[in-house]
Structure formats: structure tokens, C-alpha cells
Amino acid sequence: MTRTNDRPHPSRTKPVIAVFGAYGHTARFVTAELLKRGWTPVLSGRDAAKLEAAVAGLPGVETRVASVDTPASLDRAIAGAAAVINCAGPFGDTSPPLIEAALRAGIHYLDVTGETLVAADTFDTYRNDPRVKEAGIVVAPAMAFYGALGDLLATAAMGDWAAADALSVAVALDSWHPTRGTLLAGRRRAGRRVVFSDHRLRVLAGDEPPPQGEWTFAEPFGRQDVVGQFSTTDVITISQHLDTARIDTFLNTAPLKDLGDPETQGPRAADADGRSSQVFLVEVVVRRGSEERRASARGRDIYAVTAPIVVEAAEWILTGRTRATGVVTAGEVFDAEDFLRALPLDGLSLGGEG
Incomplete structure (x- = not known):
């Protein structure tokens, strides 16, 4: 119809x-x-x-x-x-x-x-x-907050390096009122985690507890308790085209209580566009020997920011601003720095030496 x-x-x-x-x-x-x-x-x-x-x-x-x-x-x-x-x-x-x-x-x-x-x-x-x-x-696939943003930041941070020893993606959220789709996806995953080490992807069983630790984020977050091996599509997209032996992913633990709350109400609009007040920060660190490079992005509402990411991607594809056809990630098919600068972010830092 x-x-x-x-x-x-x-x-x-x-x-x-x-x-x-x-x-x-x-x-x-x-x-x-x-x-x-x-x-x-x-x-x-x-x-x-x-x-x-x-x-x-x-x-x-x-x-x-x-x-x-x-x-x-x-x-x-x-x-x-x-x-x-x-x-x-x-x-x-x-x-x-x-x-x-x-x-x-x-x-x-x-x-x-x-x-x-x-x-x-x-x-x-x-x-x-x-x-x-x-x-x-x-x-x-995964032209969204998870999947594209971390991949683009990692690509920008790598810059002219052909390979890296390790790559870390750390995400901080000040809150997380998940959508029904996010909750259903988590239940389907049943705790299984996709990790990348020794140049290969592996799926870990749900009964194997993830590592815990700390990460010092930029403001407004600072030092945060984090869970490691956070199963995110960034692991998949980055591993498709960047040469690194290891990809580590982290999420601060504070918003996880929202994911486990059966009474969660989902995202709450805080402006006329329907965006929530949620603040996010994504930091990427790439290491090669004693060298380190960093990139980061800060903004509001991980669901709302997905829209300009995927629409920007569609626009670049339909206007011929791509490096390839086929099954691709954002980092490998677009100019990462130009693409990131086109997004409505509140803060962006690219390719800084550690």
C-alpha cells in the first residue's frame, strides 16, 4: 500500500x-x-x-x-x-x-x-x-554513532601510519536511556562479546566476565570506572581496514545502570528537535612502539547524532565522494577528517600526538 x-x-x-x-x-x-x-x-x-x-x-x-x-x-x-x-x-x-x-x-x-x-x-x-x-x-552497515564515529576517529588518528600495535576506543556517556531496540539487541547478544586481538576477531561467551578498569577522559567526565571489551560495532568496522594487532573498547560504567533498569523510559526530549540532554565523548588512542596518536569527538544524544552520520554518508555516496564501492566502512570509503568536520559535534580533536 x-x-x-x-x-x-x-x-x-x-x-x-x-x-x-x-x-x-x-x-x-x-x-x-x-x-x-x-x-x-x-x-x-x-x-x-x-x-x-x-x-x-x-x-x-x-x-x-x-x-x-x-x-x-x-x-x-x-x-x-x-x-x-x-x-x-x-x-x-x-x-x-x-x-x-x-x-x-x-x-x-x-x-x-x-x-x-x-x-x-x-x-x-x-x-x-x-x-x-x-x-x-x-x-x-553501522553508519551510526557506534560503528562509524569510532572508525572515522581511528582512521583520522592513524593518519599516515600504515600499521599500529594497538588501538583503543573509549566511550563516556553521562546517562543512557536506551530505546526498545537497544534493549532487544542486548538481550539477543546475551552477553556475548566480539573482541579483536592477535589480528583476528573472536566471540566470547556471555558467561565470561568483562575486564574492569579506569580511563581518564577529557572534561566533562574526567576519571571514570570503565568496563572493557565493550561489544561495539567499532570493533568490526575498524578491523575491516586498519592494520592493528589489537582493538580495545571501553565504556564508562555509570550509564550501564540504565541498560539494566526494567523501568527505563527511553530517551527523553530536551529540545525542539527531540534530542535528549545526554552528553557523549568518544576518545581514540592509537599506539605504535613508543608513539601515540589521539582523536576525540564530543556531542549530544547518541541516537540523534546517528541521523547526520548516516545522511551525510548517503549524501557523499550519492554525490560520488567515495573511494570505493562494495561493502565498506565509513573510515575506508570517506575522507575521515573532512567527514568528521561536517558533523554537528560540540567538540572535535584530530590526530594529536600523545
Whole structure:
């Protein structure tokens, strides 16, 4: 079923970008970002009523009902689009059928998954799939706060180094009111962690406790207790293209209580754009022998900032500002420093010597 609001939208000057799972929390930011930049979004998902609610107040935005269980409906959902952005979790269920639909249509695919095992499966399954190269498209999983931001910072920090001995990504959040999708992804992961050491990825069982420690962040966080081996898609994206023997990931422990709280209410809007007041800081340290390089980014609301990341990525892909086609990460396909400077961050530091 296809529906269109009666009045035309004034910004229909660029190609169509389909948004699947368009009524989710992050997807609403993605739609708003597309409209702000003059792209034409087509909103899709399996629930017609939620799609109608999502386009309330968005004149001229088309909706198309589709289910990942029905390939023909996905084909109709992305017909005429230049790219599809998948915002629908669980991504283990939605990514494979949507990538297949993008291959059939010959259009670019991006998603915002934070599910580490799903991102790993996407690279394992499609990295060497000849159909992707033959189609000349970009398949870009994890173009989000987790997955893209750390990868871009790591790429910028590496700079002209061909290889590093170790790479660390440390994330600090002042709070975390997770979405339902984040909670469901955590339950599916069941405590399993993806780690990278000795130049290879491994999956650790959920009954093996993660290491604990401390990290001294820049302000406003300072010294924080952290959990190590925090299973994030940054491990997957960075390991795809940067030559390092080890990737360590850390998260401060303060926001973890929100993840475990059954009464959590999800993100709470603190401004007219719907962003929460949550503050994040991502710090990357790259080491080679006695040398050290650093990069960091600070901003607000990890869900809201995902929208400019994935929309910026789509825009760069559709305007030819990429280094390759195929299954890619943000760091390997874009100019990392230029891309980071294009994002609405509150603070950015690139490539500093330690």
C-alpha cells in the first residue's frame, strides 16, 4: 500500500531515499535530517498506522507498507529510490532481506545497526559477493554513532601510519536511556562479546566476565570506572581496514545502570528537535612502539547524532565522494577528517600526538 500526504513538500530537489523502519526513534531523526537537506524520503515499514503517524505534519512525504518476509513488498518500497537506509531492528532479521532487495534494484544500502554480530555477518556474507561489485553499489552497515564515529576517529588518528600495535576506543556517556531496540539487541547478544586481538576477531561467551578498569577522559567526565571489551560495532568496522594487532573498547560504567533498569523510559526530549540532554565523548588512542596518536569527538544524544552520520554518508555516496564501492566502512570509503568536520559535534580533536 502506498500513501502520500496531499500537499507537495517544498524540498523535492534531490533523488529519493527510502527509509525502512521509518517510525522508530532513530528513524524519525533520519527523516528530519533528509528533509532538512532537501532529499526526498519515502518512509516504509510493516505497520501502516505507525507510518501514518510518522508522516503527520510532513506534507508530501510518501509511505509504503512493506515486510521483510515479503520480498515483493520490499521491491515496491524501494522502487525509484537511489538508496535505502535501514533503521529497523533487530537488524539480524532486516539487514539480509533489505540488502538483497537493494541488490535487485541496484541501489545503495546503508544501515544504523549497533548489533556487533549482525555487522560482522554482513561483512562476512557480502564483502566478497560478486553481485555487490557488479551492481556498482555501496553496502554500508553501522553508519551510526557506534560503528562509524569510532572508525572515522581511528582512521583520522592513524593518519599516515600504515600499521599500529594497538588501538583503543573509549566511550563516556553521562546517562543512557536506551530505546526498545537497544534493549532487544542486548538481550539477543546475551552477553556475548566480539573482541579483536592477535589480528583476528573472536566471540566470547556471555558467561565470561568483562575486564574492569579506569580511563581518564577529557572534561566533562574526567576519571571514570570503565568496563572493557565493550561489544561495539567499532570493533568490526575498524578491523575491516586498519592494520592493528589489537582493538580495545571501553565504556564508562555509570550509564550501564540504565541498560539494566526494567523501568527505563527511553530517551527523553530536551529540545525542539527531540534530542535528549545526554552528553557523549568518544576518545581514540592509537599506539605504535613508543608513539601515540589521539582523536576525540564530543556531542549530544547518541541516537540523534546517528541521523547526520548516516545522511551525510548517503549524501557523499550519492554525490560520488567515495573511494570505493562494495561493502565498506565509513573510515575506508570517506575522507575521515573532512567527514568528521561536517558533523554537528560540540567538540572535535584530530590526530594529536600523545
